[in-house]
Amino acid sequence: MTSQIYTETIPLLKKGLQTLLTILQKAESHAKETNTPAPDLITANLIADMKPLSFQIIVAIDTSLKLLARASFLEPPTTKPPTTTPTFEDLTTRLTKTIADLENADPALLAANAGKTFKAPMGPNEIEFTPESYAARFAVPNFFFHVVTAYSILRAKGVPLGKSDYLTGFVSL
Template sequence: MSSPYNSYAITSVKKALNALKTILEKAEAHAKEKSIALDDLFNARLYEDMRPLSFQIWAATSNAEKVVFRPRHLEPPAREQTDQTFEDLYKRIDVSLGEIANVDVADIVANEDKPFKAPLGPKEIEFKPVGYAVEFALPNVFFHVVTAYNILRKEGVPLGKMDYLKNFLELY
């Protein structure tokens, strides 16, 4: 069964969440080595009017789950943003990876041509599964993962481009 979901969307969100886990682990190790309070990183922002690191993890995982739920005409489980620790952030990522791993791609393929509506701010927009993944959900996942990366770089965590990209490549 060949589907963009099988080869691209689901694989991409898994890799993006694993990249997020990688950069969080490196940030935690750096904080311990440099005696930086993890709360400082947890609540760090790129700019005062932007959301903190903890929100970026919540948004990345929420959007990743939507990639596999909405095309099946289901809403993902509501997960409140209640994280308080790095351990909570890892657990959130693992829960999302588990939800994604449990999806039968055939259920998505069966709905490939069936539009669904998804909220976008105060509006509802009609999407087909591939359009939703490529035009909305995946860009959102990547945005929040990269924003988390950028927050941690701003805080002095020695991250490099490959800390993000290596999770997407089969070379490592």
């Protein structure tokens, strides 16, 4: 028996993280070609009160890891914001490691926990979820909010990205 989390959600998150890798590589190339300092892109945002590109990528990673932990009924990893501005290499390393973590998910553990309930903090409240409802109602929407925001920040900063840079990884299942 396999779980929906293993067969549908994890592959979707892996594709989204691959998309982030692709657009991050294009951003790094663009920075080199245009002599743009890397921190100018990594700390860029769309509007003054919005978190920067690095935050968007880190939250997408953390959302993936929290879903995997919660669906496995393990304690989610605690994340600490970086104390310095991450580099393209730092973000690429984190993305690559997270993809590997998702690839190494234990299908039997995920299947054994399908439909079981747990509580997760949401702001000042705790909400009861199953792994499936957590994925559908929080993790996947939150994940894609940050993936699309990262894409949008880079587009706004002149990185030559198009719709195919975003969609190609999802189409090639």
